[in-house]
Amino acid sequence: MHQRNSDRWPQTGTASAMCLSTDLFGQIFELDLLDLGPGGMGARHGFWIEPGTQVTLGFSMAFLPAQQGVVVACTPMGQHFRVAIRFEEALAQAA
Secondary structure (H helix, E strand, O other): OOOOOOOOEEOOEEEEEEEOOOHOOOEOOOOOOOOOEEEEEEEOOOOOOOOOOEEEEEEOOOOOEEEEEEEEEEEEEOOOOEEEEEEHHHHHHHH
């Protein structure tokens, strides 16, 4: 089970996630943000994304810098999936 290491707050907007993992390299997923914090984010997506998938993220809000991270959970949420992404900086701090 995925455990958050930092707080997150409700956030609206979108993010484009480009897959960096070998089997899906270069695929782009459009995500609807649900929450965001310094260590990661939660988003809604129409399809399941395998946990462990590495991504680079760009956000629709100009004040948010690009991030790299990894999908740590993907769980059903109605007709969509809730995707939890931990940012690379947060991963480095946890190691």
